[in-house]
Amino acid sequence: MSRIRPAIEVPLFTEPPPPWPVAAAEPWSWLPLDGDLTDEQTGLFVAVIAGGQTLTDLLDEETIIVPGGLVVDDSIHPGCCCGLEDWREWLDLLDGGHPWLGHSPDPVVEHRGGTLRVWQDGKTRDRYADIPRTDLFGMLRQVHRDLNAFLAVLGRWVAAHGADPALVTLIDQSLQISAPLGYPDPPGWPAAPPTPRWPPMSPSRSGS
Template sequence: MIIAKAVFEVEPWDGPAVPWAARADPWSWVALDAACTDGQIGLFLAVLASRFDVSPQDGPARIADALVAEEMLLVNGGLRVADTATGSVVVPGCCAGLESWHEWADLAAGRAVWLGHDPEPTVEAIGDDLRIWQNRGSGDHVDIPRAVLPSLLLGVRRDLVGFLGALALWGVRAGLGERTAALVEAVGAMLLPVDVRDSLTSSGRA
């Protein structure tokens, strides 16, 4: 079975722990879906805000304001694909952005997609399959049938819709009040732009 998940990369911070954001191993990967805990949601927001020199110690409200004020949100990440039969896993390369995960749809049309570097994931067409290599044709790889790719991406879309729902509930519990809707809108614009929602739905029906 092939599994695709939207993931972000955990960047280390040197400050003390805060109660609203989980700690995770530096450079590890965390998946985004409806099952995310409050701590994982807080961690995601803290990593997003770190690009704007906002620290976890500033608190959820300050971080929400910083994210809503930005025109574009970026975070290291992308899609992690795994084959449960072989145990092989391929993760995004360095500098790949979670905000570009939907570009995987171009693979089904035979177009090239940049998946990061160091290691540098690459895609090789083998018959009706797309072989996703972890590092330029070597190391672990996962074979994805072209016909299966649209349904995998629709599954990622559903996960991200679920994550946005979890984020909205988190905002209420975190006491963000009216900031919650604006925060969900800002993060949603990064993860699920309107044109992407429509295109993925259409390709999945096809």
């Protein structure tokens, strides 16, 4: 069965290392975001979004762009300039739309009746993954849960390292994580399990 995962692309770091533990990762590799990230992997995420800035400078930003997107089957990746903040555009596929997935390569999604074919490069068409159309909503709902679980991990990282909790709010708002999906469940679709929350037990945060 196909799987869709939210992930960020690890760049080639040219700045001095940040003052917190960071997991080792190859440049241009992908870091999936979910509730299983270690402290060092979470530190790597923060280093990627900081881009050499201090956390104080980062928090001066109203919103941030996070290099990445949704990865299909750990083999079909977003192209250049795609940002994880636009992950909800995949919901447009439910209505026949086409999300922009970056360039160089140029990933595209092709509507083929009951199948969504995701090409790594719409020009060469040499690698693809198929997603049953009826499975897409459930996959995106799982992406939503993975991101909410990651947000809880980030909250624990912030507390452990004495960082400003506003960092969690900035990531939540920039990546549109805790807001409901805003798309009705298909008829007969099973209810989603409870979504991890940040802060824990806060009635103001809810998933779908």
